[in-house]
Amino acid sequence: MAVLSRLSTLPAILAGLLDQLPKILVNFKTFKGFAQLLVTLAVARTLYKVIYNAYFHPLSHIPATFLSYTYFFTALGVYSGRSHYFLPSTHKRHGKVVRVAPDIVSFADKEAIREILVSTDYPKSEIHEGLELYKQHNLFSSRNKDFHKNRRRLVAPAFGLQYLRTLEPIMHDCIHVMIQKIDEILLNPRSVKTGTEKTAKVLPPGHINICSFMNRLSLDIIGETAFGESFQMVRHDDHPVPRQMAKTLKRSMQQVFNPWMRWIVPLDHSFIDFARERVEIRKEAGEKGRRADLLQFLIDAQAKERADGNGETGDEYADMIAGKLTDRAVHTEALVFLIAGSETSSTAITNTLMYLVKNPSTLKRLREELDQATASNPMGALPTYDQVRNLSYLTACINESMRLRPVAATGLPREITEDTVLAGYKIPKGTVVLAQLPQLHWSEEYFPKAGSYIPERWIPEESPFRPVEDFTFYPFSAGTRNCVGKNFAMMEMRLILATILTTYDIEYVPRQRDDYVQFITTAFATESYVIKMQKRQKA
Numbered sequence: 149m150a151v152l153s154r155l156s157t158l159p160a161i162l163a164g165l166l167d168q169l170p171k172i173l174v175n176f177k178t179f180k181g182f183a184q185l186l187v188t189l190a191v192a193r194t195l196y197k198v199i200y201n202a203y204f205h206p207l208s209h210i211p212a213t214f215l216s217y218t219y220f221f222t223a224l225g226v227y228s229g230r231s232h233y234f235l236p237s238t239h240k241r242h243g244k245v246v247r248v249a250p251d252i253v254s255f256a257d258k259e260a261i262r263e264i265l266v267s268t269d270y271p272k273s274e275i276h277e278g279l280e281l282y283k284q285h286n287l288f289s290s291r292n293k294d295f296h297k298n299r300r301r302l303v304a305p306a307f308g309l310q311y312l313r314t315l316e317p318i319m320h321d322c323i324h325v326m327i328q329k330i331d332e333i334l335l336n337p338r339s340v341k342t343g344t345e346k347t348a349k350v351l352p353p354g355h356i357n358i359c360s361f362m363n364r365l366s367l368d369i370i371g372e373t374a375f376g377e378s379f380q381m382v383r384h385d386d387h388p389v390p391r392q393m394a395k396t397l398k399r400s401m402q403q404v405f406n407p408w409m410r411w412i413v414p415l416d417h418s419f420i421d422f423a424r425e426r427v428e429i430r431k432e433a434g435e436k437g438r439r440a441d442l443l444q445f446l447i448d449a450q451a452k453e454r455a456d457g458n459g460e461t462g463d464e465y466a467d468m469i470a471g472k473l474t475d476r477a478v479h480t481e482a483l484v485f486l487i488a489g490s491e492t493s494s495t496a497i498t499n500t501l502m503y504l505v506k507n508p509s510t511l512k513r514l515r516e517e518l519d520q521a522t523a524s525n526p527m528g529a530l531p532t533y534d535q536v537r538n539l540s541y542l543t544a545c546i547n548e549s550m551r552l553r554p555v556a557a558t559g560l561p562r563e564i565t566e567d568t569v570l571a572g573y574k575i576p577k578g579t580v581v582l583a584q585l586p587q588l589h590w591s592e593e594y595f596p597k598a599g600s601y602i603p604e605r606w607i608p609e610e611s612p613f614r615p616v617e618d619f620t621f622y623p624f625s626a627g628t629r630n631c632v633g634k635n636f637a638m639m640e641m642r643l644i645l646a647t648i649l650t651t652y653d654i655e656y657v658p659r660q661r662d663d664y665v666q667f668i669t670t671a672f673a674t675e676s677y678v679i680k681m682q683k684r685q686k687a
């Protein structure tokens with residue numbers, strides 16, 4: 149009602165402006181008069197659009213806030229990465245279905261989300277085109293169902309549990325470097341600078357920016373597994389590719405909404421050269437350069453496709469649409485693993501460590517579970533995947549942190565392809581719908597005491613609550629576009645968390661920011677989360 153009463157004044161303002169137009173037109177030959185004319189036309193156009201969006205648009209029957217008739221929330225998300233801080237209050241005020249932009253509707257309704265992601269499985273929305281690297285469809289970005297089906301079929305076996313086991317030694321090597329580096333800092337107590345340029349501060353001895361370590365470690369692991377070489381971020385923190393790529397992708401997403409920006413700020417795609425060279429190096433090395441990793445998997449899949457007579461035809465566009473593993477496709481997919489598989493995992497691990505230090509009794513219990521599982525390890529040996537893969541409390545701690553801070557903080561956007569009805573509302577073809585996963589994760593209806601970190605809720609025999617319902621928890625999404633890297637991520641998270649907790653005593657450091665932003669995936673806004681660490685004295 150408040151929205152309607154505010155809106156009702158707009159037609160009067162618009163009429164007033166149009167009334168002034170003849171007087172302004174008389175003076176339009178002077179500079180001042182011309183400027184006045186331009187401003188008046190721009191304001192009149194905006195008012196007209198707002199009135200149209202509110203009263204006459206095919207989505208005008210959906211609950212909305214005043215700002216929903218503009219692209220305020222979209223711009224907020226794309227430029228500040230913070231629209232997730234506004235969406236919850238909008239849903240709280242208007243219910244499970246809210247229009248958040250003229251043609252975007254956010255759904256926090258369980259059945260509607262299931263319909264969007266699983267049953268009908270709508271294609272991804274236009275914003276994903278911001279992740280097309282030199283106009284190549286890729287597994288993550290593609291909106292074309294046939295392309296996606298073919299590419300997913302080729303790539304998915306690389307993430308099967310059997311193939312992933314071959315990656316364990318690579319992950320261990322990277323984790324070893326992290327331990328060495330943290331030990332170095334702890335043994336040589338000196339102040340360390342941390343945070344982004346804006347938030348940089350000096351840390352007292354024994355304080356470690358674990359967020360930065362996790363970001364760098366996950367980059368090194370993806371570097372090793374998808375390109376055959378570590379970025380050495382844990383050791384040196386100065387490889388240009390990760391930062392350059394993150395910057396380019398953020399700009400690219402902004403340009404989906406403002407294509408004119410392409411002429412002003414051209415995108416720097418030189419990180420693609422890095423990927424292309426790594427593929428060439430591996431291929432040139434032939435059998436001698438073979439290594440069990442994701443890059444080798446893609447190269448072998450390409451060789452098999454060619455040997456089976458299903459290789460590329462030479463028509464670049466047709467091959468791309470058909471999902472053929474061309475040379476471009478191989479290094480593009482390796483880059484997709486870097487985009488989709490580094491910040492996601494590192495933020496999830498940092499989140500889990502953050503909740504653990506804030507909840508000492510949970511931390512103590514998890515430590516006991518891990519100590520028991522790794523009791524037979526000789527001094528200095530890292531926990532193995534076999535030791536940690538079935539630990540129920542470890543899995544519960546990870547689940548609970550992904551529930552409270554899901555990677556898809558602003559929801560997953562999909563495009564409606566035929567007029568339909570969702571949660572009782574008519575939704576016309578072309579509408580973008582947001583599967584608002586965080587709203588399900590934070591709902592008291594499905595998760596009693598939803599705001600609290602309670603890992604026990606994931607262990608049926610210990611849970612103080614009723615069992616968690618199906619289709620209420622989507623950390624890795626669901627349906628055909630669910631996370632192909634889920635097993636990789638779970639393995640990485642389990643190994644890293646188990647290593648940190650069995651190697652160090654960790655403690656909460658109060659009075660620090662822990663807010664997060666979402667551009668491509670979610671990340672700590674200051675690139676910093678500090679915990680106190682001390683090498684553990686094992687009995």
Ligand code: HEM
Pocket residue numbers: 287288289300484485488489490492493496555556560561623624625628629630631632633634636637
């Ligand atoms: C905790 C870590 C991770 C989380 C929470 C996560 C979450 C997600 C989610 C929610 C999606 C769906 C996105 C959408 O629909 O727009 C997704 C897709 C995807 N993820 Fe992950 N992810 C993680 C780690 C990884 C890793 C380690 C890799 C690869 C090494 C990876 C590769 C991908 C790819 C390629 C897709 C697109 C799949 C497709 O469309 O077929 N992810 N992920």
